[in-house]
Amino acid sequence: MTDSESTGWPNLTVVGSLLEREYAFALGLTCCIPALRYVLHTLVYQPVARQVLCSHVFTKTGSVPAKVQRLVDKSCESLWKLTVYATLLALGLYALHDQAYLTDTTEFWKGWPSQNIPAKVKLYYGVEGAFYTASVFMLLFWEERRKDFHAMMLHHVATSSLIAASYFFSYARVGSIVMLLHDPSDVFLEGAKLCNYADWDLPATTLFAALLVSWLGLRLVLLPWVVHSCLFEVQEVLGYLPRYNRAMSAVLCLLIVLHIYWFSMIARIAWDKITTGSASDSREDED
Template identity: 35%
Template sequence: MSSSHSWLWSSWFWLPEGTTWDAFKSNETIQYPQFRDLSYSILAGIILLAVRICFECFVYLPIGYYGGWMHRKQSLCTRMVDHIHQLIGYGSNTNKFRRVAETAWRFTFYTSIWVVGLCVLWDQPQLWDVNSSYRDWPNHHIPDKIWYYYIVETGFYWALLFSTFAFDVRRSDFWEMMLHHMVTIFLLSMSWTINFVRVGTLILISHDSADILLELGKLFRYARWSTSTTIVFVILFVCWTGTRLVYFPFWVIHSMLFEAPKFVQKSYRWENLLQRPMVPRLLMIMLCVLLILHLFWTFLLLKIAAKSLKSGVDDIREDSESEDDSDSKKRD
């Protein structure tokens, strides 16, 4: 057990030549990320799940109830109790409000965290120069605002992983979403451990922008606002292409593939699989997995666009969601 533990945390596995774990000890001028900090991300995930349930019951449900989007055959309190029963597995898995509530929560979080991320990263060098993610590594100070931002974002993916598996409405891309959440958690955790936090923040803020529009478009679609859905879908596709298919591969992945070795370890060769360290190769694999998933979802978006041109915007996202036909035709 001790030998496997020592191998797992060996400098050869994690760190470039000439670098030891002593270089990651915080001092008066630089606060370094610590692996033990990641335990707070799990706690953050649990808290976010609780916040989500509260928002669904006490914010989204009353809005739908009093806004006229739901029948009032049952009282609001009864609706709340029924929704909680559905979350813990004692209700219908195809209830339309569950899908709307899930989408509303993700829209709320992505919008909030993107604004927060923009504020905390505005004065950070990597936002304006991606190569600053590696320049002067590992001596990158982690301000408190970045610490909280990263931990909360990681916690959100823990919450998504659990909710997708346990009580979210099962969609046709269930396994792709599970893979995405697991890869993202590993990517964020590993980058945190070796202080590749700067490049991690760029991945987070660029991805969140498209997610905001995706969830907003789904909300408009659920409300059957055809014109708004079409407008958001067009903006989404432009944003998605710019962030997921251009910025992510040609800036983020490119910088890590070609620029990071210049600043971190000039002798590093990706093709030399036995050369230390190993973790950057794992990070690169996970980045490529995310890119493949982006291409898969881009195909779905193109498929949706083609279908909507033939049969209308009401079909948007229908292929990727397991919807009850009756619920898609009437109010919940």
């Protein structure tokens, strides 16, 4: 057994490479993301949202109420997130579709910690890490604060920390699967919110149903399955428990707790829709 295997630390050469190249790329991308969002917000999202929402409200009421601007702002936020999550989902599917550990969790640990990480997986990691790191600052200084602000902040901090730590400690196979499990639900969520803002009932209901199913299946069934591999299967494959394995498993468990919290909110909205014929997202209320 090598020193890196017995201690759970990655090879120092690999660490140096990460600090100088992969992390530098992610940091640079983090700085560029708010600027990209500003350009898209100004040139694309605002004009589209105003045209769709203002024309819709004017047709419906004969005037444009003051609250439309707030609706435009929320729509721009969802348009941005939909753009990012759809891009991340496409990138994740491209990066992982041919990886053996996509369907076999024992492949998470074979050859650990000296595992080959394809360039496309490194790119996926860098883009995901940059987005969630930038999201911490955009949530603080840009986005409208909703009732679950603190939960969202905790989620973004935990996610960005987990992405950085998992890459540093050679858990890229586990981390990339965890990221892929999160992206589809976010696409459905932002799509449903946009349709709801525009009063497109059928598409909103369809996307909301897809959100409910994907959230339950991916985040509350498959994600715990990955955590189980981190806690137990790793010892069966390697014969020992890598250093900091429990710490990263604990962060994953924290994410599952947050997902249960958000799923309860989603289920409540679905129940209200079924029983009353209408529903509203309590997150949209201001503190």
